[in-house]
Amino acid sequence: MSSTWFGVGRAEGPSSTLRIVTVQELSRVEARRIAVRAQLLDSSRPTDLVDMVRRLTLLQLDPTAAIAPNADLVAWSRLGASYQPADLELALRRRELLEFASTIRPAEDLALYRAQMTEWPLSQKRREWLAANGAFRQDILDRLESVGPLQSRELPDTCKVPWGSTGWTNNNNVTQMLETMVARGQVAIAGRTGRERLWDLAWRVYPDQAVVPAVEAWRIRNERRLQALGIARAKAQISPVEPWDVGEVGEPAVVEGVRGTWRVDPATLGQPFSGRAALLSPFDRLVHDRKRALELFGFDYQLEMYKPAAQRRWGYFALPILYGDRLVGKLDAAADRKGRVLRVHAIHEDEAFTRATAAAVDREIKDLARWLDLDLVLPRHL
Numbered sequence: 001m002s003s004t005w006f007g008v009g010r011a012e013g014p015s016s017t018l019r020i021v022t023v024q025e026l027s028r029v030e031a032r033r034i035a036v037r038a039q040l041l042d043s044s045r046p047t048d049l050v051d052m053v054r055r056l057t058l059l060q061l062d063p064t065a066a067i068a069p070n071a072d073l074v075a076w077s078r079l080g081a082s083y084q085p086a087d088l089e090l091a092l093r094r095r096e097l098l099e100f101a102s103t104i105r106p107a108e109d110l111a112l113y114r115a116q117m118t119e120w121p122l123s124q125k126r127r128e129w130l131a132a133n134g135a136f137r138q139d140i141l142d143r144l145e146s147v148g149p150l151q152s153r154e155l156p157d158t159c160k161v162p163w164g165s166t167g168w169t170n171n172n173n174v175t176q177m178l179e180t181m182v183a184r185g186q187v188a189i190a191g192r193t194g195r196e197r198l199w200d201l202a203w204r205v206y207p208d209q210a211v212v213p214a215v216e217a218w219r220i221r222n223e224r225r226l227q228a229l230g231i232a233r234a235k236a237q238i239s240p241v242e243p244w245d246v247g248e249v250g251e252p253a254v255v256e257g258v259r260g261t262w263r264v265d266p267a268t269l270g271q272p273f274s275g276r277a278a279l280l281s282p283f284d285r286l287v288h289d290r291k292r293a294l295e296l297f298g299f300d301y302q303l304e305m306y307k308p309a310a311q312r313r314w315g316y317f318a319l320p321i322l323y324g325d326r327l328v329g330k331l332d333a334a335a336d337r338k339g340r341v342l343r344v345h346a347i348h349e350d351e352a353f354t355r356a357t358a359a360a361v362d363r364e365i366k367d368l369a370r371w372l373d374l375d376l377v378l379p380r381h382l
Helices: 028-038 049-056 070-082 085-093 107-112 114-118 124-132 134-147 173-183 214-229 290-297 355-372
Strands: 003-010 018-026 097-100 103-106 187-193 196-201 251-255 262-264 277-279 319-323 326-336 341-349 375-377
Touching (some): 018 028, 018 262, 028 251, 028 290, 049 085, 049 103, 070 355, 085 097, 097 107, 097 187, 103 107, 107 114, 107 214, 114 214, 124 173, 134 196, 173 187, 277 355, 290 326, 326 355, 341 355, 355 375
Parallel strands (some): 018 251, 341 375
Antiparallel strands (some): 003 018, 097 103, 187 196, 251 262, 319 326, 326 341
């Protein structure tokens, strides 16, 4: 059971008054269960996709689909066989969910980002490039106004000064301008045709809501992120898609055997827990912060798709395996869509599976194959 202790802190500001600080003391088991339950990976599965995304705050987009696209794999691991990718496509067409900054988010949450868009800092290089290409930017706006939504290749490249880069973005003028205009809140991703994004004016895509001031929006986003994670650090290393830290929201907590202070969502404390087995995407937020996964779960993981095959320990796109409140192993598998099979190369057990664990993991693998509509091919020794 968790316990609390109280300390004395000094509130910031000109009055500088003393205040009582409540610090929650958690065992690792409690901390893990808070994290699993917050990520909707306990036995009480959600039943509605849009509600699930609201509670998680986002689905991360990633082009890798060794098993399935990340957004679909995350949704399946929560909703189970009732989820189909067409459900996500429908929610996006209805604009209940929107694509923004490599994520899919609830449409109403865009109000929490609009103030940040207007204040988005530009590098000196990008400022100079935009200043030299004001007419190019206006041409895109005019075209979208009259014809949009459009794919990037349907937009005019009237750039006067090409975008210069030593990488793949060199001279990729239309895409660079569109990405800049999305960040500034001028255009938005209105949908997709296959894998191609459709672009339109932001005011025609985003809900007509009052913009939340930047400071308040930042606090709300931290609160919602903590609710989705359950337990997190106040400060963590920078993550390119979504922060892993939550600032000073929630309550301070210490976890048995782990150094430092955490922040915990007080609504998660003292709740009952019933676990299940789940196969997770490597980008799943339960494990995406690898340091947190190691500290709370003792789970060592690296995505090895960029390593030579001979140097991989667990596989090209190994799926973390959750059982109850523990991360117990990795599934090395790949979907061969031409061959119509889900091929399992290995199941790596971080700790020896009990009979119950093995049976539950086996059911999840079979469920994954059925969901993908692929035949299951197992190694001979399994």
